[in-house]
Amino acid sequence: MIDNFKLENNLRKLRFEHGEISQQDLANAVGVTRLTIHSIEAGKFNPSVTLALKIADFFKKSVEEIFYLNKK
Amino acid sequence: MYENNTYSVMDSFSGRSKMQSKKFMIIKNITILLSIISFLCLIMNMVFYELIRKAIITGTGVERSFINAQYFVAAAFMILFLFHLAAIIMILLDLSFFKKESIIKSFIFFVSIISFLMVFGDFALLGDISKEYIFGLPDEFIVLYVSQGLHFLFVILIFLLIGIINKKRGLAGKEVVVKDESVFINAQYIGLISGISGILFLISCIIFLPLWAFQKGLGVVFLAIIPYIIIIIYWLAMKSREKIREWYDEKQFHDLTRAALIALVFSILFNTIIFILDRTVSNTDIIKIIWFPLYIYLAVITFSSSMLGFNRSGALRE
Numbered sequence: 001m002i003d004n005f006k007l008e009n010n011l012r013k014l015r016f017e018h019g020e021i022s023q024q025d026l027a028n029a030v031g032v033t034r035l036t037i038h039s040i041e042a043g044k045f046n047p048s049v050t051l052a053l054k055i056a057d058f059f060k061k062s063v064e065e066i067f068y069l070n071k072k
Numbered sequence: 073m074y075e076n077n078t079y080s081v082m083d084s085f086s087g088r089s090k091m092q093s094k095k096f097m098i099i100k101n102i103t104i105l106l107s108i109i110s111f112l113c114l115i116m117n118m119v120f121y122e123l124i125r126k127a128i129i130t131g132t133g134v135e136r137s138f139i140n141a142q143y144f145v146a147a148a149f150m151i152l153f154l155f156h157l158a159a160i161i162m163i164l165l166d167l168s169f170f171k172k173e174s175i176i177k178s179f180i181f182f183v184s185i186i187s188f189l190m191v192f193g194d195f196a197l198l199g200d201i202s203k204e205y206i207f208g209l210p211d212e213f214i215v216l217y218v219s220q221g222l223h224f225l226f227v228i229l230i231f232l233l234i235g236i237i238n239k240k241r242g243l244a245g246k247e248v249v250v251k252d253e254s255v256f257i258n259a260q261y262i263g264l265i266s267g268i269s270g271i272l273f274l275i276s277c278i279i280f281l282p283l284w285a286f287q288k289g290l291g292v293v294f295l296a297i298i299p300y301i302i303i304i305i306y307w308l309a310m311k312s313r314e315k316i317r318e319w320y321d322e323k324q325f326h327d328l329t330r331a332a333l334i335a336l337v338f339s340i341l342f343n344t345i346i347f348i349l350d351r352t353v354s355n356t357d358i359i360k361i362i363w364f365p366l367y368i369y370l371a372v373i374t375f376s377s378s379m380l381g382f383n384r385s386g387a388l389r390e
């Protein structure tokens with residue numbers, strides 16, 4: 001079965017809305033490397049459920065407000 | 073919840089960062105002093121080596137040359153040894169303190185270990201020269217001069233590194249990094265450099281040395297992997313303070329498993345080729361000698377280049 005969906009996110013926009021925090025600061029807050037945050041923003045890496053929940057908790061938003069599926 | 077944890081971590085980082093900065097500055101200043109003295113010692117050693125070499129060629133005053141040189145050369149060896157130790161410690165502290173991936177610093181680390189090992193090699197070479205000179209000009213002089221060239225290169229690279237560090241001093245320790253992977257990435261750069269150097273050295277030995285000499289000195293071929301082993305041990309020593317499940321974040325683990333899969337496929341292909349060659353080629357002496365070092369270096373190149381390739385997607389700054 002071909003996967004027609006791509007996971008996208010508003011992470012970069014949220015970082016700038018929350019006092020322009022850097023990728024490094026967000027990475028420190030959720031316990032991952034800066035490269036992981038960069039890869040998620042660039043759509044090159046899909047976070048695990050745990051990491052997605054940690055990011056949502058940090059921004060005080062639901063997971064669906066940050067991550068969403070887009071049909072290819 | 074995360075804000076409180078982050079601030080307490082950042083406070084402890086600030087304190088640790090100041091202590092690391094002080095330690096780093098002390099090592100850096102010691103290295104600067106020893107590098108200047110070492111540079112002068114290397115020049116002095118070259119003068120003495122030429123003195124001895126010319127005395128051997130002319131056949132006159134050889135013993136006097138050895139006697140005149142021995143104490144100065146011995147003192148120079150001590151200084152070179154201490155300089156290499158200080159420089160290696162400085163490079164390792166720099167890699168973990170600045171938390172930046174750098175192929176230049178990885179290359180300097182590689183040269184530092186090889187140059188350090190060659191200091192012991194110089195000692196052995198001079199011992200051989202002192203025993204063999206009666207039969208004419210020993211070939212060890214060629215290796216000795218190449219080794220001195222490497223030591224000179226290393227001193228110059230350390231000056232370059234100190235220049236880079238002084239330029240970026242203001243940035244040191246300012247950015248708090250809770251989860252760092254720069255040492256691991258630098259280890260992959262070192263793995264790539266070690267692997268390529270090892271292959272080139274192996275090819276040179278096959279081309280320029282007779283098979284019996286190559287087989288006798290096969291251990292030397294593995295020198296190039298030592299910097300990679302040392303940096304991996306250093307990384308493990310740093311990680312030993314953490315729980316194993318915290319060694320990697322999820323993306324690092326994802327990249328690691330993919331790189332390991334590629335390395336596994338390579339291992340199977342390589343060993344299959346060696347097996348077929350061993351069964352089909354009549355003269356397999358060279359294959360029997362080189363297969364293991366070739367496998368080690370190609371495996372390291374495969375794994376390190378895969379890790380760097382997968383990591384590359386996150387290499388750009390925001």
